[in-house]
Structures are given as C-alpha cells and as structure tokens.
Amino acid sequence: MxxxxxxxxxxxxxxxxxxxxxxxLYLDTHPTDEEAxxxxxxxxxxxxxxxxxxxxxxxxxxxxNVNIENCWSWVEGPWPWEGGC
Numbered sequence: 351m352x353x354x355x356x357x358x359x360x361x362x363x364x365x366x367x368x369x370x371x372x373x374x375l376y377l378d379t380h381p382t383d384e385e386a387x388x389x390x391x392x393x394x395x396x397x398x399x400x401x402x403x404x405x406x407x408x409x410x411x412x413x414x415n416v417n418i419e420n421c422w423s424w425v426e427g428p429w430p431w432e433g434g435c
Contacts, residue, residue: 359404363411366397 373390380386405415 356404356408359400359408360411363397363400363404366393366400369393370397 370390370393373386373393377383377386377390401411401415404411410416
C-alpha cells in the first residue's frame with residue numbers, strides 16, 4: 351500500500367468517526383430509536399474494522415490499537431510531527 355492508500359484509509363476512518371459522533375448526539379436525545387441504535391452499531395463495527403486494517407499496514411492510530419506481542423509498538427514508525435499522519 352502506498353501513501354495515497356494510507357491517506358484514503360485515514361480519511362475513511364475519520365468519516366466513520368464523524369458518523370458515529372453525529373448519531374451519538376442524536377441518541378443522547380432519542381435513546382430508544384431502534385433505527386439509530388442499529389446505525390450506531392453498524393458504523394461502530396465498520397470503524398473498528400477500518401482501524402484494524404489501518405493498524406495492520408501503518409501502525410496504531412491510538413495507544414488503544416497497540417500490538418503488544420513482543421514490544422510496545424506505539425513508539426515505532428514516524429510520529430505525527432514527523433509526517434506519520
């Protein structure tokens with residue numbers, strides 16, 4: 351995968367995050383709306399899968415996505431201020 355793919359994946363994750371944040375605001379005032387709850391679950395799953403895929407190729411986006419098999423991988427790769435994002 352190249353830098354264009356990386357940027358597209360990151361953009362997709364950001365879009366999913368926006369959709370989740372938006373429906374969460376709606377659910378704050380409509381907590382029993384079944385359609386909104388299904389939408390939330392669907393987009394949460396899509397986000398989790400996208401982050402997993404991104405992490406596989408480019409490393410963790412947050413410390414929650416760190417692979418701790420042999421070491422603390424959060425410190426690997428370029429940091430955001432080094433062009434890592």
